[in-house]
Amino acid sequence: GQQLNQSPQSMFIQEGEDVSMNCTSSSIFNTWLWYKQDPGEGPVLLIALYKAGELTSNGRLTAQFGITRKDSFLNISASIPSDVGIYFCAGRKNTGFQKLVFGTGTRLLVSP
Amino acid sequence: DAGVIQSPRHEVTEMGQEVTLRCKPISGHDYLFWYRQTMMRGLELLIYFNNNVPIDDSGMPEDRFSAKMPNASFSTLKIQPSEPRDSAVYFCASSGGQGAIANEQFFGPGTRLTVL
Numbered sequence: 001g002q003q004l005n006q007s008p009q010s011m012f013i014q015e016g017e018d019v020s021m022n023c024t025s026s027s028i029f030n031t032w033l034w035y036k037q038d039p040g041e042g043p044v045l046l047i048a049l050y051k052a053g054e055l056t057s058n059g060r061l062t063a064q065f066g067i068t069r070k071d072s073f074l075n076i077s078a079s080i081p082s083d084v085g086i087y088f089c090a091g092r093k094n095t096g097f098q099k100l101v102f103g104t105g106t107r108l109l110v111s112p
Numbered sequence: 113d114a115g116v117i118q119s120p121r122h123e124v125t126e127m128g129q130e131v132t133l134r135c136k137p138i139s140g141h142d143y144l145f146w147y148r149q150t151m152m153r154g155l156e157l158l159i160y161f162n163n164n165v166p167i168d169d170s171g172m173p174e175d176r177f178s179a180k181m182p183n184a185s186f187s188t189l190k191i192q193p194s195e196p197r198d199s200a201v202y203f204c205a206s207s208g209g210q211g212a213i214a215n216e217q218f219f220g221p222g223t224r225l226t227v228l
Binding site for chain 2: 033035044
């Protein structure tokens with residue numbers, strides 16, 4: 001099935017650094033969601049975006065709904081070791097169905 | 113509040129055996145989704161229900177897979193007969209509410225299935 005393209009695939013950073021990742025598609029989406037998955041657990045919803053250009057924050061996390069509606073961005077400021085995990089974007093098209101398309105994931109490693 | 117509950121958390125079985133995975137969605141949610149996650153294919157939607165009715169099962173790999181939702185608080189995903197290539201983590205998710213918030217899916221902890 002279709003997947004959204006996420007980049008980078010993985011990141012290894014030092015504690016305290018800021019992180020940026022993005023998600024792109026050739027299709028237009030009307031909803032973007034960002035999830036984090038810890039090892040052995042299910043994805044946990046971090047941020048939901050519903051309008052083109054929307055910028056939403058959740059603590060140290062900030063996500064943006066791209067103006068073209070074909071992309072979304074997630075930033076993490078002042079990273080800490082517990083930010084380690086896999087971050088997934090997910091999008092929903094305006095088809096009337098509740099289906100989400102998931103990104104390929106960005107694996108984040110944070111060195112203390 | 114309890115989140116999505118899945119059981120078992122781990123299942124190891126032999127090829128050819130029947131496997132049943134269980135899910136209890138968040139109370140009040142009217143959408144329920146079954147996903148499969150593998151390294152090669154990522155998160156794939158298998159099937160989803162709305163008000164206990166299957167809406168889209170186009171992601172179900174083949175006839176060996178079936179899913180039911182007999183009531184608003186319980187769903188099963190069954191694989192019969194199981195094959196080694198079915199080994200994966202299976203997630204259940206639910207969503208509900210009106211408007212945009214219905215898009216927000218909440219995932220269970222998953223069932224790690226290993227078919228030998």
